[in-house]
Amino acid sequence: MTTEGARPVSxxxxxVVRAARFAIAHTPALIASGSKPRRELASRGxxxxxALLRHLRSFEDAVRYPPHQVMLGTLPPEALRGISRPWHxxxxxxxxxxxxxxxxxxxxxFYAWLARADAASLLYLTPEFARTLRSFGAPERVQTMxxxxxARAVERGAEPLRRTSDETVGAIVPAHEQDESLAAPxxxxxxxxxxxxxxxxxxxxxAVDADTPVDYLIGCxxxxxxxxxxxxxxxxxxxxxxxxxxxxxGASDVKSFCAGPLHALLxxxxxxxxxxxxxxxxxxxxxxxxxxxxYRGHLAAGYxxxxxxxxxxxxxxxxxxxxxxxxxxxxxxxxxVGDGAAPHQMAQVLSAAPLRAAGLRLSDxxxxxxxxxxxxxxxxxxxxxxxxxxxxxxAALAAQAGEIERxxxxxxxxxxxxxxxxxxxxxxxxxxxxxxHAIAGLTEGPLRRVQFVAKGSLFLGRMTNMxxxxxxxxxxxxxxxxxxxxx
Amino acid sequence: xxxxxxxxxxxxxxxxGIPAQAIAACAESAGGRVVYAAxxxxx
Numbered sequence: 388m389t390t391e392g393a394r395p396v397s398x399x400x401x402x403v404v405r406a407a408r409f410a411i412a413h414t415p416a417l418i419a420s421g422s423k424p425r426r427e428l429a430s431r432g433x434x435x436x437x438a439l440l441r442h443l444r445s446f447e448d449a450v451r452y453p454p455h456q457v458m459l460g461t462l463p464p465e466a467l468r469g470i471s472r473p474w475h476x477x478x479x480x481x482x483x484x485x486x487x488x489x490x491x492x493x494x495x496x497f498y499a500w501l502a503r504a505d506a507a508s509l510l511y512l513t514p515e516f517a518r519t520l521r522s523f524g525a526p527e528r529v530q531t532m533x534x535x536x537x538a539r540a541v542e543r544g545a546e547p548l549r550r551t552s553d554e555t556v557g558a559i560v561p562a563h564e565q566d567e568s569l570a571a572p573x574x575x576x577x578x579x580x581x582x583x584x585x586x587x588x589x590x591x592x593x594a595v596d597a598d599t600p601v602d603y604l605i606g607c608x609x610x611x612x613x614x615x616x617x618x619x620x621x622x623x624x625x626x627x628x629x630x631x632x633x634x635x636x637g638a639s640d641v642k643s644f645c646a647g648p649l650h651a652l653l654x655x656x657x658x659x660x661x662x663x664x665x666x667x668x669x670x671x672x673x674x675x676x677x678x679x680x681x682y683r684g685h686l687a688a689g690y691x692x693x694x695x696x697x698x699x700x701x702x703x704x705x706x707x708x709x710x711x712x713x714x715x716x717x718x719x720x721x722x723x724v725g726d727g728a729a730p731h732q733m734a735q736v737l738s739a740a741p742l743r744a745a746g747l748r749l750s751d752x753x754x755x756x757x758x759x760x761x762x763x764x765x766x767x768x769x770x771x772x773x774x775x776x777x778x779x780x781x782a783a784l785a786a787q788a789g790e791i792e793r794x795x796x797x798x799x800x801x802x803x804x805x806x807x808x809x810x811x812x813x814x815x816x817x818x819x820x821x822x823x824h825a826i827a828g829l830t831e832g833p834l835r836r837v838q839f840v841a842k843g844s845l846f847l848g849r850m851t852n853m854x855x856x857x858x859x860x861x862x863x864x865x866x867x868x869x870x871x872x873x874x
Numbered sequence: 875x876x877x878x879x880x881x882x883x884x885x886x887x888x889x890x891g892i893p894a895q896a897i898a899a900c901a902e903s904a905g906g907r908v909v910y911a912a913x914x915x916x917x
Contacts, residue, residue, distance in 0.1 A: 728893050758890065760917045770916040776890055811917050844889050844915035852895055852913065 402659035402704055403711035404652070404861060406595040407822035409458055409489035409815070410586035410699040412497040412579070412673065415443040416549045418692055420575060421678030436553070439682060443551050444475075444691045446493040451478035454761045454808040455696070460488030460823045464805035473763050475691055488823035489590050491696075498548060498557070499525035500582045504630050509574060512548075512557035513537065532558070546571035566615040573611075580610040580672025581623055583699030585630035588670050591701040592631065600635035602664035604628050605655055607640065607647035608671040609813050627670050636668070644843030645758075645817040647671070648700070649857035650721070655704040656714040656859075667704045673697030674812050681811070684768030693764045698812045700819060712829035712837075712861040718745040722856035734780040737840045737858040739788065745860070749785040752803060752860070753834045756821035757781075758842065759809040777840070778804035817841035829863045837861045878906030887913035
């Protein structure tokens with residue numbers, strides 16, 4: 388790893404990032420359990436709930452949504468430039484719910500997996516819904532509760548499971564009456580993360596080298612699993628491994644808000660480079676809490692509520708296979724305690740410095756995967772085009788370094804950037820959303836280098852005013868060296 | 875140069891924009907009294 392002033396690290400075994408898969412659960416009825424809608428609906432009453440329900444998307448619409456097809460790997464991100472916005476008005480014809488980047492599942496299948504993943508027996512379904520759900524993969528034996536009893540349980544703190552009709556079909560009950568860490572909404576969030584991460588892991592292993600055992604799982608999602616004595620104790624990765632039937636792996640978590648996945652990839656690369664493990668999979672569940680975070684902006688714009696998916700990810704890191712892109716540990720960077728947090732300082736530390744240390748210029752990188760939040764989601768809520776702002780900063784550094792004319796910044800952004808396409812699922816949108824495309828482009832396509840840059844909002848936890856960040860460089864296997872050092 | 879003497883300042887930063895601490899430092903240098911500073915992440 389290289390940061391300015393730090394000593395480069397080299398190793399014998401070169402790690403590669405072989406594959407990445409997403410599991411995208413379309414869960415419109417759970418939007419009301421997202422943090423923002425939960426609070427707004429409680430204060431604004433029935434009319435607000437009805438307005439929200441009127442703006443939910445069908446699974447078919449979610450599958451045909453162009454940015455979701457980019458996540459699934461069937462459309463390149465650049466294709467979005469040719470599709471007029473808002474993109475939900477331009478559904479993709481003959482779209483499928485799976486592709487080389489992963490798969491989408493509808494709410495019924497998601498609920499079935501919640502039932503299968505409920506190791507602590509806290510989930511109850513109405514008898515009718517339990518029967519219906521069996522055809523979607525739910526276990527034969529599911530705890531049931533009649534609708535009137537469910538309603539009473541919800542009054543006592545259970546978290547309801549609803550359908551988009553607003554009908555309550557089940558609930559998850561608290562695991563302890565006095566433990567906020569085991570409150571029903573927290574448990575549902577964690578179970579949703581377990582399911583989406585576990586399904587992404589299963590999708591990865593079904594598609595890639597099923598015969599080679601996974602030695603280690605590194606979790607990097609944004610959930611906090613634990614009880615009152617170890618809030619956020621973690622290791623949901625191991626639970627995901629259990630759900631996915633991965634019996635060979637040990638596991639632990641790496642946490643850093645949205646930057647977690649890149650830190651986890653660096654740890655995975657180091658494990659492989661050091662010979663500690665031969666196959667490491669980085670896993671992350673999705674964030675139920677972020678469902679509908681900007682729904683009020685979407686309602687005001689007349690959009691459907693676009694934050695209606697929970698996304699899990701699984702990323703395969705193995706020793707050099709002669710084909711997959713090299714994870715260059717000597718060209719990675721982390722944001723250090725003493726580094727500044729202004730956007731230009733972050734870009735300098737995470738993008739320019741590690742490239743310069745590796746003998747590369749900013750323009751030697753074909754694509755930058757930055758914060759790839761879908762602007763159709765963020766702009767109606769006033770958050771602007773986040774990836775574009777990140778690209779402008781990298782282009783400004785290229786101009787400052789004399790690599791390009793200032794007048795060429797827009798061309799640099801177009802050539803080295805891409806439109807945002809990721810659901811606003813925090814750690815998923817932070818660079819790794821591009822991984823399936825990067826791996827394809829660096830093996831079968833024309834790309835030579837892709838830099839991944841992620842930032843984490845540590846200050847949200849109120850323990851520091853710092854932000855965090857990490858970056859890594861993926862390079863085409865066998866690419867001739869550019870700059871000072873061979874790959 | 876804006877003069878913030880006798881002004882109370884709420885410094886609201888944004889993760890991909892200007893951090894609250896930077897806003898607060900600027901406001902204080904202009905004579906303002908920062909009574910609240912927080913950086914938010916809107917994604």
